[in-house]
Amino acid sequence: MNGVIGVDIGGTKMAAARVSSGGSLAGDIHAVASSGQSEEGLVDALLGLLNAEIRRNGPPQAVGLGCAGTVHRKSGVVVVSPNLPLRGTSLVSLVEDALDLPTFLDNDANVAALAEARVGAGIGAQHMLMVTLGTGVGGGLVLDGEVYRGASGAAGEVGHMVVKAGGEECRCGSKGCLEAYASGTALERIAGNLVREGEDGPMAALLQRGELDGLSVGRLAKEGDPGALRAVREVGWWLGVGLAGMANLLEPEIIVIGGGLVELGDILLDPAREVVQEEALSPVREGVDVRCARLGADAGILGAGLMAWEESGMSPEV
Secondary structure, three states: OOEEEHHHHOOOEEEEEEEEOOOOOOOOOEEEOOOOOOOOHHHHHHHHHHHHHHHHHHHOOEEEEEEEEEEEOOEEEEOOOOOOOOOOEEEHHHHHHHHHHHHHHEEEEHHHHHHHHHHOOOOOOOOOOEEEEEOOEEEEEEEEEEEEEEOOOOOOOHHHHOOOOOOEEEEEEEEEHHHHHOHHHHHHHHHHHHHOOOOOOOHHHHHOOOOHHHHHHHHHOOOOHHHHHHHHHHHHHHHHHHHHHHHHHOOOEEEEEEEEEHHHOHHHHHHHHHHHHHHOOOHHHHEEEEEEEEOOHHHHHHHHHHHHHHHHOOOOOO
C-alpha cells in the first residue's frame, strides 16, 4: 500500500488513515488521544501514530495534517490552537525531520471543506462554503474550486463573525459572534434560559440535576419535546442570520453544514433556510442550497489526504 496518510488532529483525539488518489479511505482508521498532552507529548503521540501506520502499510508518498486552530500553511506552523498545547509549533518540520516524508498542514475546517467539495456534499460546485457546528463554529471556503485561505492562512473563521453587536460573550473574547448563538454551547445556554423563563418538562428536570447540555437538548428535540424544539429552532434562526450574511458576501452555490449538531437535520436547518430566503439578496437566495455534510467524521482525514495529494503535485483523480 502506498498513497498518502491523512491525519485529523482534534482537541480530544488524533485519527489517521491511508487516503487514495480518488479521495477515499484506503485502510482502517487508527486513533490516539490528544487531550491532556504537553506539546512534546502531543508531537510524540502524532509521530507514534504515523510510525505505526507506516509499519502496517509501508511508507506513504506524503503526509497531510489537518489541525484544529490557526495555522500558517506556508511555513507549516500551528500559530495557536485553543484546545491543543500548540503555540508557534513548527509541526511540518517536526514530522518531516522525523520521517523524511513530504508533509503538508492546514486548518481542520479547511481540509474538511476540501473533502466535502471534492468527494462529498459539494461535488460539482465551484463556490462552496462549509460551516461546522459543534462545541464551537468553524468554517472553510472553496472559491473557484480552490480552498481560500487568506493572506496568512487564517481565513474562514465564520464562527467569529458578529451577528449581534454587543451580544453574548464568545470564547474568543468578543461579543455577539455566531459561535455564541449557533453552537452546541449556545444550544445549552438557550435551553437553560428557556427553563429559567418558565419552560417546564424534561429540560427543567435535566437542568435541576445539572445534566442539561447540547447533546441532551438535541436528543429531546428529536423526540419531539416542545421546549427542546424551541431551543433548536432558535439556534437554527441564528445560524440563518449568519448564513445569509455569508451568502450575500460570497454567493456560494452550496453551503454545507457539518459537525455534531447537523445530526438534528431539518429541525435545525429549516429555520436557517427560512432566514436565508428572507434575508439574502436576489439572486443569491434563489441560487444557494443549504445542505448537510455527507462525510461525517471522516471528512478531516479525507481532506488532509486530499490536500497532500494536491499540494505534492499528485492531483487526485476525482
